[in-house]
Amino acid sequence: MRIMKFLSLVTLVLLVVSCNKNGVTKKPLKTELDSVSYAIGLDVARNVKNSFDEFDSDLFIQGFINASDSSDVLLEQADAQKVVQAYFQKKQKKMAEEAQAQGEANRVEGVAFLEANKSKEGVQTTESGLQYIVLKEGSGEKPTTTSKVKVHYHGTLLDGTVFDSSVDRGEPAEFGVTQVIKGWTEGLQLMPLGSKYKFFIPQELAYGANPRPGGAIKPYATLIFDVELLEIN
Structure with a gap:
């Protein structure tokens, strides 16, 4: 599912940021891979801002860790997909009603x-x-x-x-x-x-x-x- 793959990528970014309590390390862009990595981070951050009015990064990272080590998983994959789909359907409906x-x-x-x-x-x-x-x-x-x-x-x-x-x-x-x-x-x-x-x-x-x-x-x-x-x- 495209949205779940997108959210997984967002998790990686948030995980890196959360692990650095003093802020993100500033690195120069020396190679093509450096530039690609930085560009992906920018794109993901902008997509998160556009997709979510509110966001609990702690629970996001918790879900990533639980899925990675298969422990203490609070939602099965099928249920997680339904939750995300329902969220965006509700958001789209609200936006349509407001536009109307x-x-x-x-x-x-x-x-x-x-x-x-x-x-x-x-x-x-x-x-x-x-x-x-x-x-x-x-x-x-x-x-x-x-x-x-x-x-x-x-x-x-x-x-x-x-x-x-x-x-x-x-x-x-x-x-x-x-x-x-x-x-x-x-x-x-x-x-x-x-x-x-x-x-x-x-x-x-x-x-x-x-x-x-x-x-x-x-x-x-x-x-x-x-x-x-x-x-x-």
Whole structure:
């Protein structure tokens, strides 16, 4: 079982650390094996931190020693595997429930924000629910679904958190009009060349339940973008 092999490796690291009461001996990396050994230690430690909120290293080492000398074993191997599986299943279920609750909170917050926002001065709303403000109206042509555009943009969450910004990077972005989220595809086609608009994008026109894992955008988040249309190709 992969998880049990992983835990056994963690045990070795903890055993070495626990045996050195004055701390880990500092050794230079002289050989390839030295580097590999150190890299494995780093990787295991990071995995432990990511996998366990709480951890009893004494009992961990006790289990390792009991298994090594086959004495005073408190759990048989099959039972130990069940315990570990149950732990991670419970943890995954809890994380899923928390993510679902947070996603629903984001959805409700977005609906309330857009409802209040649509009556503000200058805000226009399309049939899809996309809201926008014209910050600067250009006089050129408008993009179509076959166009490629160059834009400067600044994206934030409702609380003001910046999650992406070509403005901050100092380099415009180029992409096809249909290569972005639905709110962008629709909004870009409203903009004459040279325009700058602010978009308020409902979650169903953004990333919905499936934003990029680990990113600042959470499920069902409403997004705000300042977009300046620089070129149409």
